[in-house]
Amino acid sequence: MIHPIPSGTRDVLPDEMRELRAITRALLEVYEDEGYGELWTPTLEYEEVLRRASGAAEPAYRVFDDHGEVLALRSDMTVPIARVVASRYPTAEPPLRFCYTAHAYRAVGRHRGQTREFLQSGVELVGASAPEGTAEALRVMCRALDATGLRDYRIAVGDASLYPALLRGFELSEEATSRLMSELVSRDFVGLEREARALGLSAADTELLMGVPQLRGGPSVLDAVGGPGAEAVAGLRRVLELLDASVADRIIFDLGLSRGLGYYTGAVFDVLDPSLGTPLGGGGRYDDLLGRFGRPLPAVGFALAVDQLHLALAERDVARTSPDTATGERNA
Amino acid sequence: MPDLTIAVPRGALLGGTLDLLDTIGIDTAPVRANDRRLLFEEVGIVTMRPSDVATYVEAGAADLGITGKDVLREQSYRDVYELLDLGFGTCTMVVASVAGDPDPAAEALRRLGVMRVATKYPRIATEYFERTGRQAEIVEVKGSVELAPLTGMVEAIVDLTATGTTLRENGLVIREELFTATARLIANPVAHRLKAEAIDALLGRLRAR
Numbered sequence: 251m252i253h254p255i256p257s258g259t260r261d262v263l264p265d266e267m268r269e270l271r272a273i274t275r276a277l278l279e280v281y282e283d284e285g286y287g288e289l290w291t292p293t294l295e296y297e298e299v300l301r302r303a304s305g306a307a308e309p310a311y312r313v314f315d316d317h318g319e320v321l322a323l324r325s326d327m328t329v330p331i332a333r334v335v336a337s338r339y340p341t342a343e344p345p346l347r348f349c350y351t352a353h354a355y356r357a358v359g360r361h362r363g364q365t366r367e368f369l370q371s372g373v374e375l376v377g378a379s380a381p382e383g384t385a386e387a388l389r390v391m392c393r394a395l396d397a398t399g400l401r402d403y404r405i406a407v408g409d410a411s412l413y414p415a416l417l418r419g420f421e422l423s424e425e426a427t428s429r430l431m432s433e434l435v436s437r438d439f440v441g442l443e444r445e446a447r448a449l450g451l452s453a454a455d456t457e458l459l460m461g462v463p464q465l466r467g468g469p470s471v472l473d474a475v476g477g478p479g480a481e482a483v484a485g486l487r488r489v490l491e492l493l494d495a496s497v498a499d500r501i502i503f504d505l506g507l508s509r510g511l512g513y514y515t516g517a518v519f520d521v522l523d524p525s526l527g528t529p530l531g532g533g534g535r536y537d538d539l540l541g542r543f544g545r546p547l548p549a550v551g552f553a554l555a556v557d558q559l560h561l562a563l564a565e566r567d568v569a570r571t572s573p574d575t576a577t578g579e580r581n582a
Numbered sequence: 583m584p585d586l587t588i589a590v591p592r593g594a595l596l597g598g599t600l601d602l603l604d605t606i607g608i609d610t611a612p613v614r615a616n617d618r619r620l621l622f623e624e625v626g627i628v629t630m631r632p633s634d635v636a637t638y639v640e641a642g643a644a645d646l647g648i649t650g651k652d653v654l655r656e657q658s659y660r661d662v663y664e665l666l667d668l669g670f671g672t673c674t675m676v677v678a679s680v681a682g683d684p685d686p687a688a689e690a691l692r693r694l695g696v697m698r699v700a701t702k703y704p705r706i707a708t709e710y711f712e713r714t715g716r717q718a719e720i721v722e723v724k725g726s727v728e729l730a731p732l733t734g735m736v737e738a739i740v741d742l743t744a745t746g747t748t749l750r751e752n753g754l755v756i757r758e759e760l761f762t763a764t765a766r767l768i769a770n771p772v773a774h775r776l777k778a779e780a781i782d783a784l785l786g787r788l789r790a791r
Contacts (some may be wrong), residue, residue, distance in 0.1 A: 359659055362659075406775045436658075437662075437664065437771070439663065439665050439666070440665070440666065440667045440766060441664070466774070466775050466778040467778055467779070502775050502776070502778070520775070522776055523772075524772075524776055526642060526772060527641045527642015527770055527772055527773075528661070528771065528772065529771070529772065
């Protein structure tokens with residue numbers, strides 16, 4: 251008999267479980283070697299507590315408990331860890347380093363092949379500000395990805411404060427600012443161009459507002475941004491200076507990168523692999539989030555989607571064992 | 583093998599899309615020569631229904647795609663980047679109903695407090711009637727929307743029209759215009775970063791044309 255399970259969930263059977271476990275173990279070994287302590291938090295939290303992090307992914311699943319309290323399934327681990335830091339480490343000397351392998355839950359659209367329940371592996375570095383903290387997060391992330399055997403990945407790096415700073419420089423109305431930001435977040439460059447032209451700024455300024463978020467590439471793209479965006483760009487440059495070549499070579503600056511979640515305040519990153527159509531992880535700085543839980547500390551973190559990482563590694567293995575490559579390797 | 587794979591819409595936008603690709607030096611001869619084949623790997627083109635373009639591009643099955651703004655508005659939840667308004671394939675999204683006075687849709691709204699509307703664009707239609715404060719029961723159909731009001735199944739339709747000829751020939755008139763839609767170039771979010779140079783080069787050629 252076949253008994254259904256909710257769409258966007260799945261059973262993992264022993265063969266696959268062994269492979270997933272090998273990935274999470276490799277990641278965890280790196281985190282622990284870098285001084286990150288593993289933790290667990292409850293899958294269910296009070297919805298009211300999760301809501302303190304406005305701008306985070308909305309919890310998609312809520313239940314009433316037997317006392318009528320509203321509980322929610324966490325949508326990521328960043329917010330629960332912010333709660334842990336405020337309530338369990340109220341006076342501990344920063345920086346604090348935590349890592350996790352945990353399931354999180356998000357809403358899915360109908361017939362879109364999305365997952366409701368997904369396994370994340372990541373770290374949070376609390377009390378380490380930019381640029382050193384950001385550089386550490388990037389370094390640990392690359393070392394962890396390398397340990398799984400992933401080879402061709404790149405890290406897109408942008409800054410969530412860059413475009414808001416540019417807009418502040420032009421002293422735009424709140425309405426115009428929110429219209430431009432909404433086009434940027436949805437990555438509609440046609441809409442962004444329309445809204446920028448509607449502002450009636452000089453041709454050069456309009457070009458700046460339209461052009462900056464479309465810049466991607468090596469460190470030279472940072473040179474194109476001056477004026478009110480200079481500070482955010484200088485921050486990215488300082489991060490780059492702290493990185494070893496092995497990490498720096500993987501970085502693609504993406505000045506339009508904003509990531510959907512509203513709590514990011516500085517550098518943000520996406521992990522990209524050529525075999526996947528969506529980023530397999532990402533993260534960034536969230537310097538205001540801890541303050542909302544009562545322990546104002548700068549912080550940075552990343553989360554990797556273990557299932558996506560598994561798919562990317564499987565693609566690599568297929569490529570490696572395909573007849574052409576196999577012959578090539580023998581000849582070599 | 584070309585650096586980029588482009589999802590090309592079959593149907594009304596096909597001609598304009600192929601002409602455009604020709605002007606920027608992409609060889610479309612194999613596509614023009616065979617209207618049953620779907621995959622043209624040698625020139626980096628895959629062909630599909632316009633409403634599937636955003637699906638393939640979002641999944642990374644194509645790096646770039648060309649489709650109408652109507653499709654992108656209906657599927658606004660898709661994670662694709664909209665890069666350029668290509669300016670061709672101009673159409674208008676309209677509300678239409680059977681010709682005559684009074685408008686049967688307005689009449690239904692007045693007498694019953696609700697109008698029934700058939701469409702291939704349920705999200706656009708729902709959002710439009712909510713925004714304009716009218717109670718509408720949306721009926722999703724897959725093709726020949728004009729048939730729905732003629733058979734009495736609904737009082738109005740929301741559909742895309744280029745010239746209005748099909749509407750007129752079926753005795754329907756345009757009552758309201760929602761927006762105009764043109765063909766757009768979209769990109770997969772990962773390809774947009776990993777293949778930035780190739781994509782920007784293609785964008786440059788499109789802008790310079």
